[in-house]
Amino acid sequence: MKGTIGFIVPTDEMRSFVRQTLVDHEDVTVRVGIITDAHRLAQELVADGAQVIIARAETARALKDLRQLVPVVEVPITLSDLVQAVTAVKPYGAKIAVVCFPDMAYDLDWLGQILDVSFRKYLITTVADVESAMDSARLAGCDSVIGGGVTVRCATARHFRASVIPMGKDAVLLAARQALQIKTAIDAATERNTVITTLLEQAYEGILTIDAAGIVQTFNPTAEKLTKIPRSRALGARIADLWPELELEAALTNGPQRVDQLVVLPDAQLVCNKAPIVVDRRVLGAVATFQEARRIEKMEAAIRQKVHARGHVAKFRFADIVGQSPAIREAIGTAKDYADSRFSVLIQGETGTGKEVFAQSIHNHASRSDGPFVAINCAALPGQILESELFGYVGGAFTGASREGKPGLFEVAHNGTVFLDEIGEMDYANQGRLLRFLQERTVRRLGSDRNIPVDVRIIAATNKDLQALVEQKAFREDLFFRLNVLSLTLPPLRDRADDIERFVEQFLLRYSAENGKSVVFERKALSRLKDAPWRGNVRELEHFVARIVITAKTQRIGVGQVAAALAPGRPDLAAQERINAVRRALAEARGKHAEAAAILGVDRSTLWRWLKRHPVV
Structure with a gap:
């Protein structure tokens, strides 16, 4: 198994000692070599997967120039190690030369008093200083030398008694723990860097960073693709020379974040976001992210399609509109x-004339039919709620607002149609906001200072006389003219009596199926329906047919039942209608009650009760 921690020692004995001490650390590989072998051994260990190198003082310092490649942990000299070396040479004399690097912090005078020896300390910074230290020790009359492996070799060659300061168990374990901590940190950083690199490589946005000097440090593949600037040319280049139009160096002044800035290139238009990189209030650089404007438009379209799929869809088409009367055909043509x-x-028309059906049909007949159709009833919501529904809001804009905020219906309907039903009921303040939208074609969410451009078509509907409301100062005149560019007036049902029979057939099929019945109107009953005023228009007719089907006791519905049902809330009118129907039936039956009851669609007892309550002859 290749170790992720390399350990370099000067002797085979030390290798055995280190292996025994670190027997539980399978990720440690130990190599033997003196200081002159340090670079070669370290490079071999790194090639085999070592992430950290452990070495004695001289060797660790010799690897200083490799610290950019791999961290190097120096095995500390413990007091116990120093005492062990002194004990080895003390029999040869009490004057001992200690050759060490400047960072050995032990108080040798204090230690000398305890051990009854005299120390002379010779500080070295490189291996070349050892020779000079030996000369000085000789002149000072030192009896022996302690130090590292190179020092001991040199001292022995000069006929000194010498001892290597050993590596004790505590020093080895301490160095190993430090190396493991560094390795853990490296692994975590490597994992983070891998995640970041993957994000950069796979990001659909171009990402570019510069340092405080304006030099490009990051330039991901999407940035290369969008700008057509080779990555090899970008990295290390000055951004002002590479891409002056971006003006990214301005962010180094710790200026505010710039969002959605349009940058025009010869082959593309990019939407850029720029911000400084600030750590501890110091600007370390700046970042820019950018996308092709065309791609943003496509993403918006995809989002609109998802919104469309959630129910903002127009169901009706012109083919669904019932009727062949000249009045309705003219309205459809317009x-x-x-x-x-x-x-x-x-769209103006009485209640129940099908204003929303026409609005949906107009949307589905238009080039923007693939976009959303968003409808809202202006009379159903208070003014402030209507404003937030139409224009949206940012998080925390008002009490009870969603933390994430919410897009308004104008945003939701982008590239589609907004249907404003009962526009005459909109409060004056929202009329002003709607007018501003129609003029500027942008929306600003509640609590925001950002204008969002949207492309929607407005269809408004009312059952009121807006011109009269304008004269009464209840409706803004300028808004009326903005909305009334194309005017469509829908005919009431009483002006298209020829279509009533078609509506009745349609409603009978629907409600008979729903109620498990098979109900039909007699011809005279249908004729009677054509004479009714139908103030609620098609909606009233539909409800009337539904009520007849639900309450029907017979399969055939006669004129008498129709007359009785036409005005359930107006008894005097209903009674008169019934009397007139009975008169006509008796006349047709030449006074025969049984035949008259059959004509009316009731039994003889019912006719008898009617005649008793309202004599007609």
């Missing part, structure tokens, strides 16, 4: 003419 225009449409 609406089709309006469909592809970018101008606002104002």
Whole structure:
């Protein structure tokens, strides 16, 4: 197993000692070599996977120039190690030369008093200083020398008694613990760097960083692709020379973050975000991220499609509109003419005439039919809530606001249509906000200072006379003119009586199926329906048919049942309608009650009760 920690010792004996001491550390590889072998051994260990090197003082210092490649941990000299070396040479004389590096911090005078010896300390910074130290020790009359492996070799050659300061167990364990801590930190940093590198390499955004001098430090593949600047040329270049249009060095002044800045290149338009890199209030550099404007537009389109899939969709088309009367065909023709225009449409008509059906049909007939269709009833929400629904808000904009904020319906409807139903009920303040949107085509969320451009088509609807409201100062005149560019008035049901029978057939099929019945209207009953005023228009007719089907006791519905059901909330009118129906039935049956009851669709007892309550002859 290749070790992730390398340990260099000068002798085989020390190798055995280190292996025995670190027997539980399988990730430590021990190599033997003197200081002149240090570089070669260290490079071999690194090639075999070593992340940290442990070595004695001289060897560790010899590897100083490799510290950029691999961390080097120096085995400390403990007091116990020093005492052991002194004990080995003390029999040869009490005057001992200690050759060491300047950072050995022990008080030798104090130690000499305890051990009854006299120390002379010779400080060295390189191996070449050892020879000079030996000469000085000789002149000083030293009896012996203690130090590292190179020192002992040199001293022995000069006929000194010498002893290597040994590596004790505590020193070896201490160095190993330090090396393991460094290795753990390296592993964590490597993992972080791998994550960051992967993010940079795989990011869809171009990412560029510079240091405080404006030199490019990071330039990911997407940056290379978008700018068409080779990565090899970018790294190490000055950003002002490489890409002056970016003006990234301005961020080094610790200026505010710049968001959504448009940078135009010969082959592309990029949307850039720029910010300083600040650590402990010091600007260490700056970062820029950028995307192609075209890609942002595509992402927005994809988001709109997801919103579209969540229910903001127009279901009705012109083919779904019931009727062949001239009035409704004319309205459909006008609406089709309006469909592809970018101008606002104002649909006016009584309650129940199908204003939203026409709005959805206009949207589906237009070029923006793939976009969302977002409808809101202006009468259903108080003013402040209506404002937040239309324009959105940022997190914490008001009490009860979502922490994440919320896009408004204008944003949601981007590239689509917003249908403002009952526009005449909108409060005056929101009328002003809507007017500003129609003028600027941007929205600003509540609590934000940022304007967001959106592309939506406005279709508004009302059952009120907006011109009268303008005269009453209840509706803004300038907003009315903005909305009323294309005007569409829907005919009431009483003006398209020929279509009533088609509606009735449609409603009968639906509600008969829902209620498990098979109900039909007699011809005279249908004729009677055509004469009714239908103040609620198609909606009232639909509810009327539903009520008839639900309460029907017979399969066929006669004119008498229709007359009775036409005005359940107006008894006098209902009674008169019933009397008129009975008169017509009796006349047709030449006074025969059984035939008249059949004509009315009721039994004879029911007819008898009606005649008793309201005599008609």
